[in-house]
Amino acid sequence: MPGSRDVIVEVTVNGARHTAQVPARTLLVHFLRDRLRLTGTHVGCDTTQCGACTVALDGVAVKSCTVLAAQASGHEITTIEGLAPAAGADPGPGAAAGLHPIQRAFQQAHGLQCGYCTPGMVMAIRQLLSDNPDPSEQDVRHGLAGNICRCTGYQNIVAAALAAARQLREA
Amino acid sequence: MSAAGNRDNLIGRAVVRREDPALLTGRGQYVDDVAPPGTLHAFVVRSPVAHARIVSVEAGAARQAPGVAAVFTAADLAGVGPLPGGEGLPPGSRNPAYPVLAAEKVLWAGQPVALVVAETPELAADAAELVAVEYDELPAVTGPLEAAAEGAPLLHSGAPDNIALRKRIVAGDAAAAFAAAAHRVGQRMVSQRLAPVALEPRGVLAVPGEDGRLEVRMSTQRPHGARIWLARILGLPPERMRVVAGDMGGGFGAKGPVYPDQVAVIHAARTLGRPVKWVEERSESFLATTHGRDQVADLEVAADADGRITAMRGTVHASFGAYFTPNAPGSLLGRLGPMLPQGYRIENFDVELVGVFANTTPIGPYRGAGRPEAAYFCERLVDLVALQAGLDPAEVRRRNFVPPADFPYTSCTGLTYDSGDYQAGLDLLLEKLSAVPAPAVPEGHLLGTGIASFVEPGGITPRIPGPDGSVGDQATVTVSPAGKVTVAVGTSGHGQGHETAFAQLAAGLLGVPYEDVTVVFGDTDAAPFGYGTFGSRSAVAGGSAVYHACQAVLEAARRVDAPMPVAEAAARLGGISATASSGAPPETYASGSYGCVVSVDPDTGRVSVLRVVAVDDCGVVINPLLVEGQVHGAVAQGLGQALTEHVQYDAAGQPMSASLMDYAVPLAASLPSIESYLVSTPSPANPLGVKGMGESGTIGVTPALVNAVMAALRPYGIRHLDMPLTPEKIWAAIQQARG
Numbered sequence: 001m002p003g004s005r006d007v008i009v010e011v012t013v014n015g016a017r018h019t020a021q022v023p024a025r026t027l028l029v030h031f032l033r034d035r036l037r038l039t040g041t042h043v044g045c046d047t048t049q050c051g052a053c054t055v056a057l058d059g060v061a062v063k064s065c066t067v068l069a070a071q072a073s074g075h076e077i078t079t080i081e082g083l084a085p086a087a088g089a090d091p092g093p094g095a096a097a098g099l100h101p102i103q104r105a106f107q108q109a110h111g112l113q114c115g116y117c118t119p120g121m122v123m124a125i126r127q128l129l130s131d132n133p134d135p136s137e138q139d140v141r142h143g144l145a146g147n148i149c150r151c152t153g154y155q156n157i158v159a160a161a162l163a164a165a166r167q168l169r170e171a
Numbered sequence: 172m173s174a175a176g177n178r179d180n181l182i183g184r185a186v187v188r189r190e191d192p193a194l195l196t197g198r199g200q201y202v203d204d205v206a207p208p209g210t211l212h213a214f215v216v217r218s219p220v221a222h223a224r225i226v227s228v229e230a231g232a233a234r235q236a237p238g239v240a241a242v243f244t245a246a247d248l249a250g251v252g253p254l255p256g257g258e259g260l261p262p263g264s265r266n267p268a269y270p271v272l273a274a275e276k277v278l279w280a281g282q283p284v285a286l287v288v289a290e291t292p293e294l295a296a297d298a299a300e301l302v303a304v305e306y307d308e309l310p311a312v313t314g315p316l317e318a319a320a321e322g323a324p325l326l327h328s329g330a331p332d333n334i335a336l337r338k339r340i341v342a343g344d345a346a347a348a349f350a351a352a353a354h355r356v357g358q359r360m361v362s363q364r365l366a367p368v369a370l371e372p373r374g375v376l377a378v379p380g381e382d383g384r385l386e387v388r389m390s391t392q393r394p395h396g397a398r399i400w401l402a403r404i405l406g407l408p409p410e411r412m413r414v415v416a417g418d419m420g421g422g423f424g425a426k427g428p429v430y431p432d433q434v435a436v437i438h439a440a441r442t443l444g445r446p447v448k449w450v451e452e453r454s455e456s457f458l459a460t461t462h463g464r465d466q467v468a469d470l471e472v473a474a475d476a477d478g479r480i481t482a483m484r485g486t487v488h489a490s491f492g493a494y495f496t497p498n499a500p501g502s503l504l505g506r507l508g509p510m511l512p513q514g515y516r517i518e519n520f521d522v523e524l525v526g527v528f529a530n531t532t533p534i535g536p537y538r539g540a541g542r543p544e545a546a547y548f549c550e551r552l553v554d555l556v557a558l559q560a561g562l563d564p565a566e567v568r569r570r571n572f573v574p575p576a577d578f579p580y581t582s583c584t585g586l587t588y589d590s591g592d593y594q595a596g597l598d599l600l601l602e603k604l605s606a607v608p609a610p611a612v613p614e615g616h617l618l619g620t621g622i623a624s625f626v627e628p629g630g631i632t633p634r635i636p637g638p639d640g641s642v643g644d645q646a647t648v649t650v651s652p653a654g655k656v657t658v659a660v661g662t663s664g665h666g667q668g669h670e671t672a673f674a675q676l677a678a679g680l681l682g683v684p685y686e687d688v689t690v691v692f693g694d695t696d697a698a699p700f701g702y703g704t705f706g707s708r709s710a711v712a713g714g715s716a717v718y719h720a721c722q723a724v725l726e727a728a729r730r731v732d733a734p735m736p737v738a739e740a741a742a743r744l745g746g747i748s749a750t751a752s753s754g755a756p757p758e759t760y761a762s763g764s765y766g767c768v769v770s771v772d773p774d775t776g777r778v779s780v781l782r783v784v785a786v787d788d789c790g791v792v793i794n795p796l797l798v799e800g801q802v803h804g805a806v807a808q809g810l811g812q813a814l815t816e817h818v819q820y821d822a823a824g825q826p827m828s829a830s831l832m833d834y835a836v837p838l839a840a841s842l843p844s845i846e847s848y849l850v851s852t853p854s855p856a857n858p859l860g861v862k863g864m865g866e867s868g869t870i871g872v873t874p875a876l877v878n879a880v881m882a883a884l885r886p887y888g889i890r891h892l893d894m895p896l897t898p899e900k901i902w903a904a905i906q907q908a909r910g
Contacts, residue, residue: 023293039204040197042420044370045453049831052370080197099195107191110796113804114666115194116201116370116420141839148831150370150421151666152800153807153868154839 009073013038014082022069028062029053031069032079040080040119044148051147054120055079061127063146080119083126101171102126102164111160113151121147125161133169137162181679185796188671199418202374202388203450210376211240213439213449214295215432216285216302217458218277221313221530221824222324223306225275225284233287233301238294240443242302243286243435245274251438254431255400257335257495259504264336267327267528269494271404271431271438277306278326278493279530280824281458286435288447311530311824315467315490318529326493326528335491335526336500340508342583343519348482349473356555357471357485361893362544364465364490364818365811366457366828367537368836371420373460374450375433377440385412387437391429392422393703394663395637398695400429400497405438409638416693419665423808424536425461426665427705428496432459457829461499462818463537465490466507468548470522478560478567480553482519483511487548489526492533498705499534500526506541506628509584513549514593514626514762515571520583530824536705538808539869546625550874551891554621554881558890564878565601568624568764569594579855588626588760589856591788596850597624600764600786603848610781612770619771619883623874624764629863630711630856632755637700643752644701646716648677648724650747654738656683658720659691661701662713667865668797669709673717675793676859680721681737699750707761707863710793715753715857723749759854759862763787765806765871767879773887776902778814778880783872784846789864790854798864802847805868811837812869813876817895 005024010017013036020035032038032055041064044052053064056078084100102122105111112118121144128135128143135143140161141154149157193199230242254269273284285302289295310324317323318333326333349355375389385407391397394414402409419426432449440447451459470485489503508524553571557564572593573580580588600622612618636642644661651657658677662669674688681688692698692713701713727747728740741747768782785802792798815835819827828834853860873894880896881889887908892900 025293033203034206037206038197039201040199042201042371043203043450044372044420045831047453047830047832050370050453080195084196099192103192103195106195107187110188110800112188112191112194113668113800114369114371114419114421115190115199118194119197122195137844138840141842144839148370148836148838150368150423150808150836151804153803153805153837153845154842155803155844156800158839158844 007070009069011072012076014079024070026069027065028067028069028072029064032064038079038081042116042119044116049148050117051124052117052120054123056123056126061124080122083122101167105160105164105167109156109160109163111152111156117147117149121149121157125164128161129165129168133165135165181675181685182793184675184794186671186675186794188668189674190668190670201371201418201420202376202390205376205388207378207446210446210448211288211290211443212292212295213436213447214287214299215283215449216287216299218273218280218282218284220277220306220308221280221311222309223277224309225273225277226305226307228285229303230285233298236298236301238290239298240288241439243272243439245270245272248272248438250406252404252434254404255497257500258497259501261336261338261504265327265330266495271434279532280826281532282493283431283435286439288439288443313529313531313820313824315465315488315527315529318490318527319488319525326530333528335495335528337523337525338504338508339523340584341521345482345484345519345521348519349484352473352481353476354474354556354559355471356552356559358551358555358891360468360548360551362464362466362547363894365463365537365816366818366834367423367425367460367463369421369423369425372451372453372456373426373430375436376446376448377437378446379440379444383411385441386415387412388415388417389433390419390426391416392426392663392665392705394693394695395661395700396703397429401434401437404434414695416663422665423538424463424540424705427498428461428535454830457834458532458826461496461535462492462532463534464544465534466544470548470552472552472556474556474560478556478562478570480515480517480556480571483517484521486523486525489524490529490531490534491526492529492531494533496533496535498536502536502541507544509586510542510545510626510628511549512582512584513546514573514591514624516573518583531820538805539866540706542627542866543809543869543873546623546870547874550623551877554878564622565597568597586628587757589757589854590852591760591762592852593624593762596762596786596788597764599848599850600766600784603784603846604766610768615773617771617773617883617886619879620766620768621875621878621882622764622766623871623878625762625870627707627761627864627867627870628758629707629761630756630759631706631708632712632753633702634755641752643754644712644716645699645750645752646713646720647699647748647750648717648720650724650737650741652742652746654683654687654741656681656688657691658688658717659698660713660717661699662709663693663703664709665704667801668794672793672797673713676714676717677721680718681724683738707865710861711756711759711857711863712753714859714861715756716751718858719751720749723751757856759790759856761787761789761862761864761867763867763871765875767872767875769876769879769883771880771883771901773905776898776905778896778901780810780843780876782846783843785868785871786848786850787864787867788850788852790851790862791860792849793861799847801865802868803845805866806845806872807837807842809869809872810842810876813873813894813896815895815897
């Protein structure tokens with residue numbers, strides 16, 4: 001059968017090392033979800049349009065539906081589960097502990113509704129703000145071209161990104 | 172904190188959502204996130220053609236493939252099905268049996284024919300390629316007018332045509348009103364077929380329990396409804412089944428019905444005695460998940476010399492796709508048709524609604540579900556009246572609005588609007604539109620401003636009794652001896668923020684701290700009966716149930732010898748619990764006026780949306796943050812319909828838009844920042860004064876945007892273009908107008 005050949009994948013995910021034998025055709029997103037049970041990374045399409053599966057590979061945002069697990073071998077992955085600093089930091093009024101400033105901004109700005117696109121949005125905005133710490137509204141809107149949200153009309157996602165940018169600049 | 176003060180402080184406050192921390196950190200539990208040990212995976216073999224007789228289905232090779240546990244075809248599903256057809260059909264309608272797996276014919280490209288179950292999703296997909304189905308292809312028909320035409324290919328055996336239903340709504344004397352009219356304007360208008368595209372695809376996980384009970388996790392807007400439907404389809408007592416929705420990645424109406432693929436997966440789990448999971452792929456979703464809209468209206472209105480509309484008449488052809496889904500007829504019969512008069516005093520009416528079957532994906536409710544179409548058709552015609560009469564579009568609306576003193580108002584189509592002040596909403600819109608000077612645009616670009624006013628019915632309660640024989644959504648409010656409150660409710664949110672809103676409501680009503688309230692829904696074991704969430708009904712119906720249950724708890728607390736807070740009474744009494752039903756509260760009629768400012772580049776036909784101003788009246792607001800979020804999202808979907816979205820088929824019925832590469836949902840860069848405002852006319856129809864508003868953006872913005880583009884194109888004498896207003900379409904119309 002096609003795809004029956006296995007490969008060994010050695011990868012560091014959210015700081016923890018993992019070694020696994022998987023079919024060569026295994027996508028990184030399925031490896032994260034099915035093998036490591038990190039189900040915060042979502043699958044929303046099959047054509048690399050929606051961005052729900054965005055993770056960081058060696059610090060750079062990638063769509064994990066378009067990376068083979070084998071390609072990630074030897075690299076470091078950060079998923080939505082690994083983004084926030086350890087709990088204990090002051091989360092600010094009304095927000096929960098254990099949230100990264102981008103995640104906190106999403107809650108404060110009502111930047112999510114169903115939450116399905118949200119992990120990918122947060123990971124994409126992490127990249128966007130890393131590339132451009134002081135973006136304009138239009139910069140954010142264009143920077144999110146690879147992420148689809150069907151609930152929010154993007155308005156509060158953009159607001160969250162701008163608020164997080166302010167906070168990260170001041171931090 | 173006093174009870175009264177707490178109510179004032181909590182209801183109406185922009186509380187940030189309690190749902191968010193889990194969803195933001197990847198700890199949501201969507202159906203695909205749950206994987207019990209030993210779970211098998213399913214792949215659905217679907218028809219690759221739109222219309223064919225099935226000659227043979229050969230599954231032997233697939234059954235022998237590596238890792239395959241079973242292959243199911245129609246022959247393996249004796250006693251299972253059919254799916255529920257359409258509900259609430261007028262006499263003389265057709266309601267063809269909708270099979271779980273196709274046996275004799277396939278009626279759309281994507282109809283399920285077989286189900287392969289294997290150890291991994293990949294092995295199931297591999298084996299599915301070995302299922303050999305021989306098709307004898309037939310001519311297909313896809314559009315509503317073409318399907319209704321004489322000589323069209325016939326879908327369902329024993330029928331002389333593809334007409335599914337007909338209903339004529341008549342009031343007054345339309346013919347006489349037209350004969351006496353100073354102005355008569357008519358237009359053919361299309362509300363094109365759309366795909367809902369909830370970002371989480373549909374899925375199901377069926378887990379047979381050791382006690383013989385079946386647990387079904389599925390992305391559904393209606394857990395109790397799904398349980399009742401599934402029990403009937405599978406021939407099981409409902410109490411042998413638990414349906415759990417978990418977290419849901421949006422629904423927009425498409426996760427209301429139960430689907431044939433889901434039934435086949437559940438049957439497989441029962442047969443194999445193992446958990447079976449299936450989640451659709453996105454490209455599959457474009458074929459398998461219900462679409463919305465797909466109507467052609469030929470309507471005209473009559474008006475007197477002052478622009479007062481006296482009559483509306485015509486025909487609306489609506490496609491239902493290959494089969495009825497339960498709520499699809501209601502979107503046409505209860506929404507689109509009766510809502511055509513919108514917020515205007517139109518006394519003469521004669522419109523025929525014609526429903527047809529076609530070789531396309533079945534239609535279901537999609538955000539708005541008949542409301543956006545009715546508003547679009549009416550509001551385009553109102554602008555055409557203004558154009559012909561030489562009047563300002565806002566003035567025509569003002570002259571026709573139902574005035575505040577006339578509420579409750581019964582429309583000529585028989586609906587009773589609870590309350591409203593339509594002019595107040597329009598006035599605020601006009602004020603906000605004129606407060607900002609016209610934006611600068613490149614030379615030669617055409618500016619246009621368009622408005623639309625609308626009425627949104629919400630809060631429908633199906634007249635289908637629950638298991639205890641009564642009609643209504645239920646809520647159970649329990650106060651523990653420690654003063655902690657649990658609210659379990661039969662509506663079922665999927666992204667709207669119900670946990671937060673119902674916690675605000677219960678804390679406000681009971682006078683307890685917000686943090687002490689836990690909200691439960693989406694699980695038929697944990698939440699009492701309810702119809703789920705659709706049709707902007709949860710604040711009205713679920714909210715009313717929570718209100719009545721809280722009143723019962725307060726009443727029990729009052730029976731303690733001295734007045735005291737609820738928590739103290741609960742400590743004295745060893746806890747208090749009360750279940751109450753919403754009953755069937757009358758529907759609410761939210762309203763609004765929306766405005767769009769656009770520019771059109773005549774050299775490319777491209778529309779830029781410069782401003783969207785939304786004024787909504789949804790009565791009492793529980794949480795303005797959530798209301799604004801609903802407006803934003805619905806506006807985006809409405810702009811998608813107006814500008815880019817269109818499910819298309821070729822002449823053979825092959826889908827041409829079955830991926831996110833081909834079906835253009837709005838992106839962040841294609842949308843402006845929406846300016847959202849509220850006015851408030853509380854509803855007298857429920858104890859909270861709330862009105863359902865989850866769909867308003869799709870209703871208001873679509874006609875406002877098209878009216879704006881038509882205003883921009885007026886120099887070219889272009890009277891009407893059908894959506895989506897793509898650059899190509901506008902450019903071609905400009906070229907034609909230039910000669």
